[in-house]
Every structure is written in structure tokens, then in C-alpha cells.
Amino acid sequence: MKAAAFDYIKPKALAEALSLLAEAGDDGQLIAGGQTLLATLNMRLSEPSILIDISNIDELKGISLLGDQLRIGALVTHTEIEDSQLVAQHAPLLKAAAPHIAHRAIRNLGTWGGSLAYGDPAAEWPACSLTLNATMIIAGPRGERRIPAQDFFIDLYTTALEPDEILIATEIPIATSNQVMYFHELARRHGDYAIAGLAAVAEKRGNVLSHCAFTFFSVASTPLMAIKAQGLVDGKPLTEELIASAVAAAKSEIDAIADITNSVETKRHLIGVLLERGLKHLIA
Ligand SMILES: Cc1cc2nc3c(=O)[nH]c(=O)nc-3n(C[C@H](O)[C@H](O)[C@H](O)COP(=O)(O)OP(=O)(O)OC[C@H]3O[C@@H](n4cnc5c(N)ncnc54)[C@H](O)[C@@H]3O)c2cc1C
Structure with missing residues (x-):
């Protein structure tokens, strides 16, 4: 399919882009890199009558x-x-x-x-x-x-x-000097969208993690933080038992949803796999 016809304008200043957007109302749409929008235009999932290209600002x-x-x-x-x-x-x-x-x-x-x-x-x-x-x-x-x-x-x-x-x-x-991080995603092939992923940071002193932030993505309708799991781990020596408790907490607190190929159970299982690997990596 091809995109429906639209007008195109490329403002050079933010103020100009804002006034064009206000003027266009529901008929206008911003385009930046176009790597998502062009596909949605071509599939006619989106049919703006004016595209405001902000890439020169x-x-x-x-x-x-x-x-x-x-x-x-x-x-x-x-x-x-x-x-x-x-x-x-x-x-x-x-x-x-x-x-x-x-x-x-x-x-x-x-x-x-x-x-x-x-x-x-x-x-x-x-x-x-x-x-x-x-x-x-x-x-x-x-x-x-x-x-x-x-x-x-x-x-x-x-x-x-x-x-x-x-x-x-x-x-x-900015990251503190003792910040450790873990990023991993499980995908069919490199470059595919993740089936499930984890972006995590913490501060590490010996075998204790604090200021933990564990965010899962591709498991629900938005990225979600595992607040209970973070609280369990925060400030305590990281033992195998604590890892198991944090994994159980994350699996129950993240309200996973299925996608077209992966069930809720699969997503929940992967949340556990990712957090266990992540915690072992953060403390290593
Ligand atoms: C084959 C393929 C694989 C991809 N795989 C991944 C992947 O694995 N992970 C991933 O994260 N992404 C992936 N993407 C998407 C890619 O990262 C896009 O670049 C990104 O999602 C959107 O950035 P963009 O600049 O291209 O935005 P555009 O396509 O230009 O715009 C996307 C939307 O954001 C709005 N918008 C853009 N900029 C602004 C702004 N500054 N303020 C307000 N609204 C704005 C637009 O109006 C539009 O609605 C993939 C894309 C393709 C084509």
C-alpha cells in the first residue's frame, strides 16, 4: 500500500513547529526519523493531511x-x-x-x-x-x-x-561511580523486537545492591518497574534465597499480557529468567 496524499513542511525552529502543529490540529502529525511513522502511513494506519518534519530543528x-x-x-x-x-x-x-x-x-x-x-x-x-x-x-x-x-x-x-x-x-x-547495570532482552533474532526484556541499574557495595531499578519491557502495555522485587533486594546481602524471593515477587507483581505468539505464562517465566540472570550479573 501507499500513503494517502499529504502536505509536507519542514520548519527550522521549535516555535514555528509548535504553531504549525497548533494550526493543523488533528490533521497534523510530526515526523522525526520516520522509522515508525512511514510504515504506519504506508499501511494507512495514520492519515494526516499535513506532515510537520521536525528533523531540521x-x-x-x-x-x-x-x-x-x-x-x-x-x-x-x-x-x-x-x-x-x-x-x-x-x-x-x-x-x-x-x-x-x-x-x-x-x-x-x-x-x-x-x-x-x-x-x-x-x-x-x-x-x-x-x-x-x-x-x-x-x-x-x-x-x-x-x-x-x-x-x-x-x-x-x-x-x-x-x-x-x-x-x-x-x-x-548521571550514573554514580558504584552504579552497576544490566540490559538484556530475549528475542528470536538479534534486531527483532524483544519477547521480554529487562533494563536494570543498582548501586553495589560488596554483595549488597541498593537504589535498585528493574524495568521489564515487552511484557505489558507499558514498561513496568518491579517495585516489590526492588524493595526486597534493596540494602540486603544478595543470597540465593533473596534472588529466589525477588524473582517470585517480580513474576507475581508484573501484570503480564500475551502477544500474538507468546502466552502470559511464557512472559511470566521470562520475567523470572531475566531477573535471576540480571541479579547475578549485577552482583558479580
Ligand atoms: C524494521 C524495524 C525494526 C524496528 N525495531 C525496533 C526495535 O527493536 N526497538 C525499538 O525500540 N524500535 C524499533 N523500531 C522503531 C525505531 O526505533 C523508530 O526509530 C522509533 O520507534 C521512532 O523514532 P523515529 O524518529 O523514527 O519516529 P517517527 O517514526 O518519525 O515518529 C514516531 C511517532 O512519534 C511522533 N514523534 C516523533 N518525534 C516526536 C517528538 N519529538 N515529539 C512528539 N512526537 C514525536 C510522531 O508524530 C509519530 O507519531 C524499528 C523500526 C523498523 C522500521
């Missing part, structure tokens, strides 16, 4: 260090994250996760902001942003607002973004 570009926060612009590509020294040093979880996103050609075009705004529960960046306690910075006709990642992903492909708003950047607290 400098205010949405770049990775920078602002005090103890790493700021990642919405237009930063998956490849830029994968190759960034700042990311490797201050948010190593993102560097570990990036190669799991599709293939290099898609990563060269697809953007950080596009992935977060789309809110795919199987995507890597929403889960990582939750684990790293990111703050979403959003611009709209009513000014700028900031939303913590935990309030941003509302439901399947649904975020806290209003239709007239643009995600401009994300700020992430």
Missing part, C-alpha cells in the same frame, strides 16, 4: 552534560547514543541497550524522542528512561513542562504528550 539536537544531568535532545539518533562518549560514561545502560534496537540502518535515522513519544511497550528507550529516572521536557502552546518518566507512559502507544506538544529533550541523572 537545532533546539532538539545534541547530547550534553548539564551539571549532574545528561541531556539528550529528542532528535538524537539511536546510533548517536550508541557511539556517544558522554552516554558511555554517564548513562552506560543506554549504550548497552542501543545495539538491540533493530539494525544499524534504522538506528541511523530513528530518534530517541520518536521512540519515547511513540510509547511502544516493546521498545528499549521507554524502559531505559524509566530505569534511569529520566525527566521528559515537553514544549507546547502553554509553555514548557517536565514530566518524570514514571508518569509519561500511560498505556499502549499512549504517553502524557498532548497532540499539540513536542518532546524536546530528556534529562537523566
Whole structure:
């Protein structure tokens, strides 16, 4: 199939993009890297009458260090994250996760902001942003607002973004010197969307983990943190018994849903497999 006809405009400034979006109302749609949107246009799952291409807007570009926060612009590509020294040093979880996103050609075009705004529960960046306690910075006709990642992903492909708003950047607290991380996903082939995945960080002192954040993705309608499992592990020596308790807690607290090929039971089993591997990796 081919996309329905649409007008196309490529503003150079954020203010211009916001006024075009407000003017277009329900008929307008933003396009960044196009790696999700072009497929949905071609399948006619989306039929905007005007596409507003934000890929030329400098205010949405770049990775920078602002005090103890790493700021990642919405237009930063998956490849830029994968190759960034700042990311490797201050948010190593993102560097570990990036190669799991599709293939290099898609990563060269697809953007950080596009992935977060789309809110795919199987995507890597929403889960990582939750684990790293990111703050979403959003611009709209009513000014700028900031939303913590935990309030941003509302439901399947649904975020806290209003239709007239643009995600401009994300700020992430930089990793502490004793932060350890684990990122793993179970997929049929490398580059496929995960059947289930885990993005985890903690602070490690000896055999004790604290400030734990364990986020599962591709198991429910949004990425989900295993709050009870985190609480169980936090601040105690990590024994085999504690790992078993945390695994049981995560399997029962995450309200897994089936996808077209994997049952709820499979998803729940994989949550346990991932957390057990993750905890052993974090403490090693
Ligand atoms: C074959 C294939 C495999 C893929 N595999 C994976 C994978 O394994 N993991 C994964 O995470 N992704 C995967 N993707 C998706 C890819 O990562 C996309 O790049 C990403 O989901 C969207 O980024 P984009 O810049 O391309 O957004 P676009 O396609 O341009 O836009 C996506 C949506 O977000 C909106 N949007 C974009 N930017 C903004 C913004 N700044 N503010 C507000 N709204 C905005 C658009 O209006 C649109 O609704 C795959 C894509 C393909 C084609």
C-alpha cells in the first residue's frame, strides 16, 4: 500500500513547529526519523493531511552534560547514543541497550524522542528512561513542562504528550561511580523486537545492591518497574534465597499480557529468567 496524499513542511525552529502543529490540529502529525511513522502511513494506519518534519530543528539536537544531568535532545539518533562518549560514561545502560534496537540502518535515522513519544511497550528507550529516572521536557502552546518518566507512559502507544506538544529533550541523572547495570532482552533474532526484556541499574557495595531499578519491557502495555522485587533486594546481602524471593515477587507483581505468539505464562517465566540472570550479573 501507499500513503494517502499529504502536505509536507519542514520548519527550522521549535516555535514555528509548535504553531504549525497548533494550526493543523488533528490533521497534523510530526515526523522525526520516520522509522515508525512511514510504515504506519504506508499501511494507512495514520492519515494526516499535513506532515510537520521536525528533523531540521537545532533546539532538539545534541547530547550534553548539564551539571549532574545528561541531556539528550529528542532528535538524537539511536546510533548517536550508541557511539556517544558522554552516554558511555554517564548513562552506560543506554549504550548497552542501543545495539538491540533493530539494525544499524534504522538506528541511523530513528530518534530517541520518536521512540519515547511513540510509547511502544516493546521498545528499549521507554524502559531505559524509566530505569534511569529520566525527566521528559515537553514544549507546547502553554509553555514548557517536565514530566518524570514514571508518569509519561500511560498505556499502549499512549504517553502524557498532548497532540499539540513536542518532546524536546530528556534529562537523566548521571550514573554514580558504584552504579552497576544490566540490559538484556530475549528475542528470536538479534534486531527483532524483544519477547521480554529487562533494563536494570543498582548501586553495589560488596554483595549488597541498593537504589535498585528493574524495568521489564515487552511484557505489558507499558514498561513496568518491579517495585516489590526492588524493595526486597534493596540494602540486603544478595543470597540465593533473596534472588529466589525477588524473582517470585517480580513474576507475581508484573501484570503480564500475551502477544500474538507468546502466552502470559511464557512472559511470566521470562520475567523470572531475566531477573535471576540480571541479579547475578549485577552482583558479580
Ligand atoms: C524494521 C524495524 C525494526 C524496528 N525495531 C525496533 C526495535 O527493536 N526497538 C525499538 O525500540 N524500535 C524499533 N523500531 C522503531 C525505531 O526505533 C523508530 O526509530 C522509533 O520507534 C521512532 O523514532 P523515529 O524518529 O523514527 O519516529 P517517527 O517514526 O518519525 O515518529 C514516531 C511517532 O512519534 C511522533 N514523534 C516523533 N518525534 C516526536 C517528538 N519529538 N515529539 C512528539 N512526537 C514525536 C510522531 O508524530 C509519530 O507519531 C524499528 C523500526 C523498523 C522500521
